[in-house]
Amino acid sequence: MHQLVIIVTFSQIPSTMPSTPPTVPKSRRSEVFRERLRSAMLEHKLNRTSLAGITGVDRSTVSQLLSEHQVRLPSGHVVAELASALGVSADWLLGLSNSTLGPGEILRESLQVATALPDRADVHIERWLQEATGSKVRNVPTNLPEVMKTRATLQLEYAKYEGKTPQQALQSKETRLSMNRLVGTDYEFAMPVQTLTDFAQRSGIWAALKPAQVREQLLHMAELCDELYPSTRLHLYDLKQRYSAPVTVFGQQRAVIYIGSSYLVFNTREHIETLTRHFDDLVRDASVLSHAVSAWLTKLAAGVKL
Structure with a gap:
């Protein structure tokens, strides 16, 4: 059985925090540092005196760092003070990274947690769908696709569901179904045939x-x-060959994994592409492709004994 394992580590976010030593020769580090220090000061509207006051670094030292004749980099302590005052990362100032964010900020931007309380879950989904308008949305549903459920199925599933009545679930389903009927929609489902x-x-x-x-x-x-x-396609894959947790990929904006009480929301390109490839693998290995699903479901329905 093939499984997808996502381990969020700092080393797994190169697209957000690229390393730049190959593109910034050591001989140019002082020049890059000077350019970035100057641009950060301009952005924060700081002059040499005000920067010195904030950081505790001597004004003469700040002047030297901005001098065209300065070829040496400052000490780590000075760099840390400057980076903190300017709201950038020390690595960015030194030309070691193209991101102004520090590691903790990068991780927060890479992975977020959205609480999936009964009365808030739809708010998240509807907002993400709106933001992904015009983009391809890929979804592995929890059980049946929400937009395809009948009143009887919703009545059963939401009869004891806290925060949403079966009627509210039906209204939500109709709203999402109307979105799937819009021209230009590109919505793809994959679910186990089992x-x-x-x-x-x-x-x-x-x-x-x-x-x-x-x-x-x-x-x-x-x-x-x-x-x-x-415009909307449903593929069926075999659980004996593939497995997937409930996943939704909202275009290039974000990818979301539903774990019951929360959504794990991935915002970086690398993680979105990883989950997109995972979904595409489900489709590639599907036992019933979308163009044949309607006939397959009709045959399955005919076999239900009344």
Whole structure:
């Protein structure tokens, strides 16, 4: 079984904090330092006297650092004081990084946690969908795609759900479905084929559904897959070959993993591309591709005994 493991470490964020020694020769470090110090001072509207006052570094030392004749870099202590006062990283001042952010700030920008409280989960999703308008959205749903659920399925799943009634869930579903019907939408789902076969057999959480409701749900999904294709596509993969946690990739803006109580939100290009490749692997190895899913669901529905 193939698995995706994401370990967030500082070394895994090169796209945010690139190393620049190959592009900044040692002979030019003092020049780069001087240019960056000067630009940071201009941005913060600081002169030599005010910078010296903030940092505790002698004004004469600041003047020397800005001098065209200065070829030596300052001590680490001076660099740290200057970087702190100017709100940049010491590595950036020294030409060792192209990012002004420090490691802690980079990590915070790389990974965020959004609380998925019942009354707030939709707020996050709807905002992320709005911000991704015009971009391709890829989604591995928790069970069935939310936009394809019938009233009976939503009634069962949200009957005891804190913070959202079945009627509110239905309204949310209709809102998202209307977005999928917009011209220019590019929305792609991937889910295990076993989830649908379990649903057809009324296994697990769906045991309380009546056979007629199960058939209605499967046919509803088949109709939507046919109606919305190719702007909205559903692929079915085999759990014996692939596994995925609930994941959504919102274009190039962000990638989100749902863990139940929270969303892990990845904002850096590297992590977004990693989760995009993961999703694309699910599609590439799918046992039922999107153009055949409608017929497959119709056949599955026909096998449900009423």
